[in-house]
Amino acid sequence: xxxxxxxxxxxLALGTIYAMIALGFVVIYRASQVxxxxxxxLVTVGAFVMVVLGGILPWPVAVLGTMLATGLLAAVVxxxxxxxxxxxxxxxxxILTIFVGLILRVMVMVVxxxxxxxxxTPWERSAAVSVAGARIFVSSIAAVLAGALALxxxxxxxxxxxIGVAMRATSSDQEAALCLGIPVGRIFGFTWFLAGAFAALxxxxxxxxPRTVDTNLGFVxxxxxxxxxxxxxxxxxxxxxxxxxxxxxxxxxxxxxNPHLGQFGQNFHEVLPYLIMxxxxxxxxxxxxxxxxxxxx
Amino acid sequence: xxxxxNLEVVYDDVVVVLRGIxxxxxxxxxxxxxxxxxxxxxxxxxxxxxxxxLHDAEATKGAITFDGADLLTLRPEEVVAQxxxxxxxxxxxxxxxxVEENLRAGAHTRRDEARxxxxxxxxxxxxxxxxxxHQLAGYLSGGEQQMLAxxxxxxxxxxxxxxxxxxxxxxxxxxxxxxxxxxxxxxxxVSVLLIEQNxxxxxxxxxxxxxxxxxxxxxxxxxxxxxDNQDFQEFYLGIGAEGRRSYADxxxxxxxxxxxx
Ligand SMILES: Nc1ncnc2c1ncn2[C@@H]1O[C@H](COP(=O)(O)OP(=O)(O)OP(=O)(O)O)[C@@H](O)[C@H]1O
Ligand SMILES: [Mg+2]
Numbered sequence: 001x002x003x004x005x006x007x008x009x010x011x012l013a014l015g016t017i018y019a020m021i022a023l024g025f026v027v028i029y030r031a032s033q034v035x036x037x038x039x040x041x042l043v044t045v046g047a048f049v050m051v052v053l054g055g056i057l058p059w060p061v062a063v064l065g066t067m068l069a070t071g072l073l074a075a076v077v078x079x080x081x082x083x084x085x086x087x088x089x090x091x092x093x094x095i096l097t098i099f100v101g102l103i104l105r106v107m108v109m110v111v112x113x114x115x116x117x118x119x120x121t122p123w124e125r126s127a128a129v130s131v132a133g134a135r136i137f138v139s140s141i142a143a144v145l146a147g148a149l150a151l152x153x154x155x156x157x158x159x160x161x162x163i164g165v166a167m168r169a170t171s172s173d174q175e176a177a178l179c180l181g182i183p184v185g186r187i188f189g190f191t192w193f194l195a196g197a198f199a200a201l202x203x204x205x206x207x208x209x210p211r212t213v214d215t216n217l218g219f220v221x222x223x224x225x226x227x228x229x230x231x232x233x234x235x236x237x238x239x240x241x242x243x244x245x246x247x248x249x250x251x252x253x254x255x256x257x258n259p260h261l262g263q264f265g266q267n268f269h270e271v272l273p274y275l276i277m278x279x280x281x282x283x284x285x286x287x288x289x290x291x292x293x294x295x296x297x
Numbered sequence: 298x299x300x301x302x303n304l305e306v307v308y309d310d311v312v313v314v315l316r317g318i319x320x321x322x323x324x325x326x327x328x329x330x331x332x333x334x335x336x337x338x339x340x341x342x343x344x345x346x347x348x349x350x351l352h353d354a355e356a357t358k359g360a361i362t363f364d365g366a367d368l369l370t371l372r373p374e375e376v377v378a379q380x381x382x383x384x385x386x387x388x389x390x391x392x393x394x395x396v397e398e399n400l401r402a403g404a405h406t407r408r409d410e411a412r413x414x415x416x417x418x419x420x421x422x423x424x425x426x427x428x429x430x431h432q433l434a435g436y437l438s439g440g441e442q443q444m445l446a447x448x449x450x451x452x453x454x455x456x457x458x459x460x461x462x463x464x465x466x467x468x469x470x471x472x473x474x475x476x477x478x479x480x481x482x483x484x485x486x487v488s489v490l491l492i493e494q495n496x497x498x499x500x501x502x503x504x505x506x507x508x509x510x511x512x513x514x515x516x517x518x519x520x521x522x523x524x525d526n527q528d529f530q531e532f533y534l535g536i537g538a539e540g541r542r543s544y545a546d547x548x549x550x551x552x553x554x555x556x557x558x
Contacts, residue, residue, distance in 0.1 A: 162401070162405065165394070165398050165401045165402050165405070166402060166405050168391070168393070168394055168398070169391050169394060169398075169399075169402040169405075172391040172392065172393050172394060173389055173391055175348065175351060175385070175389070176385060176389040176390070176391065177391075177402065178346075178347075178348065178351070178373040178374065179346060179348075179373065179377070179382065179383055179385055179389075179450075180377065180382070180402055180403050180405060180406070180449065180450070180453055181373075181374045181377030181378060181382070181405060181406040181453055182374065182402065182405050182406075183374045184373075184374075
């Protein structure tokens with residue numbers, strides 16, 4: 001029982017991180033039909049920015065500053081690289097974002113060097129609380145809380161705010177939005193800002209789990225693909241649910257299934273999300289909450 | 298005043314769709330632009346609204362000015378900022394937003410206090426929209442969607458409103474309502490460029506009319522002049538020597554005419 005609680009708790013923390021990465025992906029896709037393959041590298045950038053800011057600012061301020069800085073960087077990338085190619089084919093934007101991701105990774109390498117860094121935390125790194133005999137990391141709790149807060153803010157923004165309505169209008173009918181004077185280009189920039197901020201938040205917490213930050217951190221974004229597919233390419237709510245489910249499934253599999261699979265099973269939990277993704281692609285390609293007509297990559 | 302002079306528009310660098318058209322919409326007037334399918338009416342609107350790029354089209358000749366501003370060099374949101382707003386062909390409401398959110402999207406560029414009051418006033422003017430304010434706009438009927446589309450555009454506070462075939466696919470009673478709304482728009486001092494295939498409606502409302510075919514203006518005049526013109530009667534009002542003609546007949550006739558010439 002205490003094992004189960006422990007697994008579910010770390011699963012939810014991991015799932016929150018996946019959900020935040022996937023959410024950024026969906027926000028950009030919904031507005032501009034661009035697949036942002038640089039999302040993972042924004043996670044890396046965010047983690048490194050936090051390593052720096054966390055050393056000089058109080059933790060909550062550093063987290064907000066990291067989200068802001070990474071978001072701005074993403075918006076600049078949109079403005080300089082993607083905006084000139086608005087309306088071009090999906091393939092071109094995919095290649096472009098992969099390229100952007102590479103440049104970001106090299107930039108991080110040049111600025112911060114190849115060695116691993118420690119992710120600053122205001123609590124003892126392995127601090128944990130006991131719940132019904134289970135040890136739950138404070139970092140896990142913080143990740144879930146921060147994720148919930150970010151998600152709440154995002155929901156308010158998208159449902160209620162002026163720019164949120166403009167974002168949804170843009171994804172509903174871009175030309176009609178233009179005809180009402182909505183500056184669609186700037187809306188695209190804003191979606192990149194949001195995606196960057198979410199990626200940074202994911203990076204901050206991801207860096208706490210292996211407790212180190214290096215340039216490979218961004219590869220976790222590969223895990224966000226099953227989340228995006230299972231949740232639905234165009235559904236923010238879908239990817240959040242899918243993120244949490246896949247996070248928990250992954251950790252439970254690692255804890256309960258892998259040991260029974262012998263040598264072969266060592267990394268089964270890493271593969272399982274992709275197997276689930278393939279199952280979805282064949283049975284329900286638009287995900288649990290997506291719209292049926294959404295295109296496939 | 299909107300002034301188009303000698304405008305030529307080409308799609309994909311090869312397809313010439315507008316072949317030097319000129320027209321004017323004086324302040325406070327309703328001007329109708331009539332013409333059959335494919336004449337280039339929507340293309341004209343795209344040119345005015347800065348939307349040619351989006352459709353891989355380009356103005357290769359001519360000019361469009363509104364109160365002196367050169368619209369051809371402006372981006373869509375800049376054209377709107379000049380006070381030129383269109384209600385697109387096919388209504389194009391945001392189907393997955395609520396009625397109220399559609400109106401809020403229309404008021405996006407507005408920062409003034411009056412914005413919320415005007416949204417409320419609109420919902421009073423169109424009670425259906427008020428009753429359904431929290432419903433998804435996609436569930437409205439065609440007529441209600443057209444009212445929403447017009448209302449949404451009015452919230453931008455245009456000084457020139459362009460309506461691209463607002464009567465398309467609507468029942469006669471609803472067309473009457475649309476006509477009433479267009480009159481109200483004029484009373485507010487807003488100029489209107491009314492694109493229509495429903496010539497009777499256009500003549501009833503307009504102060505001046507242009508007829509366009511194959512990317513050229515072939516006829517223009519005030520409504521009485523147009524109504525007296527024999528070609529116009531025959532092709533647009535459907536009144537010929539042998540009584541009413543169907544639209545298909547007219548098309549066939551035109552094709553014959555081209556063969557002969
Ligand atoms: N995006 C495009 N690319 C190439 N050709 C186009 C494009 N849009 C329109 N055309 C062509 O331009 C011509 C004029 O089209 P336009 O839509 O302006 O006509 P219209 O007068 O608005 O017709 P309708 O009454 O059917 O709306 C047509 O022959 C059409 O095929
Ligand atoms: Mg048209």
